[in-house]
Amino acid sequence: MGKILTVGEIMMRLQPLGYKRLMQADTLEVVFGGGEANVAVSLAQFGEDAVYFTKLPKNALADKCVNQLRGFGVDTTRIIRGGDRMGIYFCEKGCSQRGSNVIYDRANSAIAQMNADEVDVDALFKDVTWLHWTGITPALSDNAVEYMRKILRAAKLKGITVSCDLNFRKKLWTREKANEVMSELVNYVDVLISNEEDSKDVFGIEASGSNITGGVLSADGYEEIGHKLMAKFPNVKYVAFTLRESISASVNNWSGILITKEKSFKSKKYTIQIVDRVGGGDSFGAGLIYGLVNNLGEQQTIEYAIAASCLKHTIEGDFNITSVDEVMKLVGGDGSGRVQR
Amino acid sequence: MGKILTVGEIMMRLQPLGYKRLMQADTLEVVFGGGEANVAVSLAQFGEDAVYFTKLPKNALADKCVNQLRGFGVDTTRIIRGGDRMGIYFCEKGCSQRGSNVIYDRANSAIAQMNADEVDVDALFKDVTWLHWTGITPALSDNAVEYMRKILRAAKLKGITVSCDLNFRKKLWTREKANEVMSELVNYVDVLISNEEDSKDVFGIEASGSNITGGVLSADGYEEIGHKLMAKFPNVKYVAFTLRESISASVNNWSGILITKEKSFKSKKYTIQIVDRVGGGDSFGAGLIYGLVNNLGEQQTIEYAIAASCLKHTIEGDFNITSVDEVMKLVGGDGSGRVQR
Amino acid sequence: MGKILTVGEIMMRLQPLGYKRLMQADTLEVVFGGGEANVAVSLAQFGEDAVYFTKLPKNALADKCVNQLRGFGVDTTRIIRGGDRMGIYFCEKGCSQRGSNVIYDRANSAIAQMNADEVDVDALFKDVTWLHWTGITPALSDNAVEYMRKILRAAKLKGITVSCDLNFRKKLWTREKANEVMSELVNYVDVLISNEEDSKDVFGIEASGSNITGGVLSADGYEEIGHKLMAKFPNVKYVAFTLRESISASVNNWSGILITKEKSFKSKKYTIQIVDRVGGGDSFGAGLIYGLVNNLGEQQTIEYAIAASCLKHTIEGDFNITSVDEVMKLVGGDGSGRVQR
């Protein structure tokens, strides 16, 4: 198996300790995260050969970011250094009826301002056999749409498998713009990942009979959406959904479904006491790619992806610092949290 | 609308981090709080023009306290500086079957020792249209009974609306003394606030059919108590109860009821994963005042007050650092804690 | 009543703050703990005259450990100082589906390498009327088997009551070795304590009809095991079980049963939001000894032991920093966690 490349923005994440509000915080914890970087880190923890591509400025903050990615075993040698700044986001963790609050300060980041000609696709794709991206990247800027188009075309030409997480961000672009851009770019995609809302937000394709804020989600409805998506994008072989039922900011139900043209595969459903839900979807994507790349079979793949992302919810920060053994233990049914000694 | 004045004691609160016991704590977090100050801060977050009155010594600890109140937008210019010390309380946060533990060290505070003649009621009430106080203040000392009497009389003469939270504190006075004093002072009150226990503790008026430590509370019983209170205090137009069902120190059910002579208005009931329950009642009082002052209508007022105080339970410290928008979002039904991005 | 002696290893415990993984932790919290030391500390909090015996090296880490034990009122004057090192363990706290993770670094500790002749049993047992040990101690080394044999024989000769917690540790020895050694040493025991798994692990005696990782435990099955244990060890007068139902790493059900030849006494069952479950069994042992020593009666003894250990789950660290009053309040039914003020 070759290298798995992910492409996108990584931001500095600043967060009050515990459940303090930003107003109350004298110190902020610093981690780094971003949809595609999170997938790369998670894959590296699973032992995969993960390469992450972005553009970061030449300063100590970006050095710190690169050191962390490299520390987790991600290949950072293809990252371009230059530009003005890296994106920042402030995250205030929610609890019970109070939702988490995110303040983005990501405009004018190096990766948002990067030009398509800065990307040398041949160097970028050296030894790569899988490309993962999300809907956040083209939402960054018009430049980003352009270089993502260039990257995706090259991937297709090189016969690389492409996965995409729709990841709609309403603070970055409108539903209309998202629809227009993604309707083009998803044509290059083989494996399409979505949460319970993104398909509707981006393409207006809705899950019948589900009420997201209310809670219980209908897996059947998502099977239907999956087929509609495959109809719209004939290149797509797999559609996978994460199904989050938000009981509160502290407790969520979490399950998934993997859909092929022929059949659907539903995962177990976990009730999770949340430590940190940011990056939950990304850890699902990493688990899904791991399962497909390692030929676990569809049922085991969706179980693996959901178990991996279940564990992510118990881990601070964006990154899913979990090994294959730990995921497999949960897939095998041991979610009781007993101490091993 | 004019200014809303609250009058009482504010203390330094010292607390171990997380769930550590005092015995284990090498560092203590410092915040400030007190029933009436908490109401003032909450009202200021709602955009109201809140004035807080107390007496604080001339030292750096009290300066720190004033800076914090002022930072939250409370008018602190009427605070008197002098006296020996400010009250302190140590708070050990409980969890599951272990209740929170509070050690008060508040005797001889400046506000407890203040004399009635130090209070210039004309200056104090300048532009004020609403006065809020709680049963803690007259419990501080005989001096305090005297200046509260003076303040309440002046408020009545000036046509100011008066709200009072019964807030019985058995570590400050006996039930008998409380009954005697409050039976006099509540005559000046228009809006009376109580939790599920205070009416019994102060006036011996009981909710039939409720078992407080056991859990489930009967809203009907509280309607009855409300009417008895209005019978005893004919000036009272509204009685409001918070109804706390303590499943454990970590999980409570929380609802409220607003009672007029004609009708009762019950709120939704929330199941809360508690971050910090201190100040829960005060945030209810602030929400209630906000609703009445802004003419939300009785049903919306009790929903607002309960939603505001539900959110308070998810926030560290005494103060309810929550905006009208956040409360209204919860009133509108979104308590699922989804991240906005 | 005389002194209660406990004998075993105490380790330095290093742990990330909150729910951070070891990989993420820049700082580690330092506490000390070990089965028998935990029992001694808990008994000292209950007002008993607890003596703790171990061997610790002559360095500042061991000084720190001794200071902490002494601070909690444990008599540390019989501890031998010398040897190379004290054991260390790293503990990563679990949450929800992610279990806690423990890394032991305890080989070659002073207490594991201590020789039987270093133990002066007459000095050790001065004024002692109760001896408590656990199955961890003989598992440390062959030396340890030898000095435990010497200690137990001396205890028997001196007419001291002996309690033992089976505490099987699969990282220290095999089931076969444990069976062999414990089959000998438990002959000296009057009160035998086990969790829901130890009897099977050590002696192959199983609870019929229970599925431990699944959850629900059958108290009847444990009654049966208790009788089998008393048949195997005729000297044993009491067998006590803790019955843990692990819903997740965050929530457990917790109850116990105390078995005599004639009758069994089941405790209430608590659903616990866990702060720290390490030392839960030890706090049960301490509660049990407290109940028996103070003649609370069997039913009250098991209720006391389970309530004490329920509270331990809400307290950080190995030690159960809880007073008799706090335990009795919970035994009396007040587990709702209301603030006293």
Added chain:
Amino acid sequence: MGKILTVGEIMMRLQPLGYKRLMQADTLEVVFGGGEANVAVSLAQFGEDAVYFTKLPKNALADKCVNQLRGFGVDTTRIIRGGDRMGIYFCEKGCSQRGSNVIYDRANSAIAQMNADEVDVDALFKDVTWLHWTGITPALSDNAVEYMRKILRAAKLKGITVSCDLNFRKKLWTREKANEVMSELVNYVDVLISNEEDSKDVFGIEASGSNITGGVLSADGYEEIGHKLMAKFPNVKYVAFTLRESISASVNNWSGILITKEKSFKSKKYTIQIVDRVGGGDSFGAGLIYGLVNNLGEQQTIEYAIAASCLKHTIEGDFNITSVDEVMKLVGGDGSGRVQR
């Protein structure tokens, strides 16, 4: 005396704890600071009626900033809310031979993008008798040059005294641009403040015989520069210099000189063990304004300003949290740091 208005940018400052490098920091301390805001806060601590004007976005970070300023007693009611972001800077504290390191991320801040027409000079100057600004503000953007010109013209028309700290920032503009803009704007200034380098950087006017990195500075040379500056800007009545001799990042000598057309006034020189040198110049400016506004006389004014800023170097963060009493005690000669008890 009327209000003292300061105008400029305030940034969020993020800093590792102690002497950690950014690369090592898992948490960052959050404070706020900026040349003109620092002056306002310091003046408010001295009991002056300080008003601070800037533009800040509508988000929780800016709310936090406003709360802090308001907490320190600064009038924040004239601040405009809107725009995209507030500036951020990361500060790594130096020690011994390692200098402090600052990373600015301030481009596109609300105040840099503000238009001159957003400024209502009549409202802005209500009750104001003194205006303070620094060379940082016009360096922010061309917009900023424009609104500073508008503000300064209005000040002149209203007869307001104007003080300016040259504060050259080579990361914001070139020496040429600075020279051009400041040569115009300083014409509106009555009191001109400079450190030992700014006059040369901005206007090319040099101190003869001083070697700044080497250490010892010649006060006589600065007297000469002062007179050259007054020759270039006839409106300037006072020129004041801070003279920093950097022994190392940990120890600096610190003194000042106040120059009028007739005479020069040199302060004592302090050798300072530095806690935080950021904001040192601003605290000097505040002290100078305090002295002039309160008619302390020139010698006492420069002593006050230097003593105030000496104390600032011992205080964490940008703000000089020091009272008039504390400064006066140091002016009076008590710098031995004895404990008062």
Added chain:
Amino acid sequence: MGKILTVGEIMMRLQPLGYKRLMQADTLEVVFGGGEANVAVSLAQFGEDAVYFTKLPKNALADKCVNQLRGFGVDTTRIIRGGDRMGIYFCEKGCSQRGSNVIYDRANSAIAQMNADEVDVDALFKDVTWLHWTGITPALSDNAVEYMRKILRAAKLKGITVSCDLNFRKKLWTREKANEVMSELVNYVDVLISNEEDSKDVFGIEASGSNITGGVLSADGYEEIGHKLMAKFPNVKYVAFTLRESISASVNNWSGILITKEKSFKSKKYTIQIVDRVGGGDSFGAGLIYGLVNNLGEQQTIEYAIAASCLKHTIEGDFNITSVDEVMKLVGGDGSGRVQR
């Protein structure tokens, strides 16, 4: 050698981290300290059998205090529990030209309100051969003067050696009151300890030719004062002075002199980079007692006492956590701070 008893008040000390001002501190470090308790802890670290007597309330804060003293090996069994509160003091650490700032909140402490009849002098002095007290204790209240008189009389009757540190506290009493009370109580004293100021403050006996805030102290002058003190109090055999030269709050010179009727013994002088100077005098007292009790000889005794207290200045908190070996190493001349490895 028998037990060494110290008698006085211990307070909770709350302090910002590092050099933060109280205004800036969100968390406060908690330690305990008080002149006589500090001496007891230091003596226990030196291996002496130290007993500490005070009165503390029955609450978790005092439990914490007792646990810490006991942890350091001090015998706490003679402490009386009861009364309303324990004293608190807030300490803001100074640096460079900014002195440390202490806010006392110690009025109405249990030990200040204790009556002489609560003291059972026979139980108190069991096995005691040395009594140490300071001038702080009788300054607490008139009650305290009375019980100190009772204690000192009993000590004299029992032939116990008595040492006293003058420790004048101007926030507790006037120079006149101190003079009156101490002129009586010091008659019971054998070893009198003073810093460079106390003799003048309490008895008006001055060191000729020294300027304390300025810096350099004349040892000869202190010899003269010593003789004057011995003339006034014929029972006094030794007078010892600590001579602090405060260069700044960060750097002090530190030396001492021990005076007998026949001869004076001057110590080396250390230049100290201060970590925490609180308790510096107390650690000198403990060192002096250690030297006298162990017959080190006068010269070695004063060297030991000064070296011990020099080390105290490098240790956080009130307590001097230093062993005899560490002190002796410094006495022996190794103050270069090399790492041993």
Added chain:
Amino acid sequence: MGKILTVGEIMMRLQPLGYKRLMQADTLEVVFGGGEANVAVSLAQFGEDAVYFTKLPKNALADKCVNQLRGFGVDTTRIIRGGDRMGIYFCEKGCSQRGSNVIYDRANSAIAQMNADEVDVDALFKDVTWLHWTGITPALSDNAVEYMRKILRAAKLKGITVSCDLNFRKKLWTREKANEVMSELVNYVDVLISNEEDSKDVFGIEASGSNITGGVLSADGYEEIGHKLMAKFPNVKYVAFTLRESISASVNNWSGILITKEKSFKSKKYTIQIVDRVGGGDSFGAGLIYGLVNNLGEQQTIEYAIAASCLKHTIEGDFNITSVDEVMKLVGGDGSGRVQR
């Protein structure tokens, strides 16, 4: 230029925050360090291609260690995983007259127990042109002597340049054993590094006229020692000394000398306010290798090495996180610590 390989032990370092003693510390900071690993990290910061070889167990602690090394850009792919444990050391930072205190717990580490046959020298030296080791490694065990002999022989055969830092550790072996082993192994060395004491400790070769604890060191004496060392080890081309003058644990003078057969090159001397002196010598070694590998010339090389290690003393932890630019700025004379902005 090829890769630079360093070989040795890396330990987990646990340290109280600030200047707390171990006795006082509730939390410990975790970093990793060891002589040869420190050199590798420093070289990687200088942009060199550094490879680090050791053996580490398969557990989360060692994973964390590898992640950190990898994060700093060190090639960790040649590290062998296996064995029982990694070494730990506890470090208590000194100040002023109190020296730092180190407690090693490194016995039985994986690298101490590694066998020579586990080392595949061909794989180990792939693309390597420089090997660095220290006297700590053969001191670990007899095994270690054996594999170091194997490694050094292979290096010699492959024509690799070898540097060695004598680094005597009296807690690991005796002077006699060190002399015997190092007298053999240093025969393979081209560049020999020593501090002011090691040559005497290991080979009994003394610097005439220097008094190390006293302070001032004679550079001439070290020239003489250098020549004696080159006489004893004819293969050695360069001898380099670090010359530390320990004024106190807080302030050291720091300089170096580089000696060839023909000439000696003395560096500037820096007076350093110490943040963390551990790793000071290692950072010198890294600087020296950088200078030699990059042909800076002898004078510039010793200046670079001393400046690099001067900066290390201002950085927390074992690793010298400093870039070539930062070192060159200091070499160029800018040690005044001015802020760049």
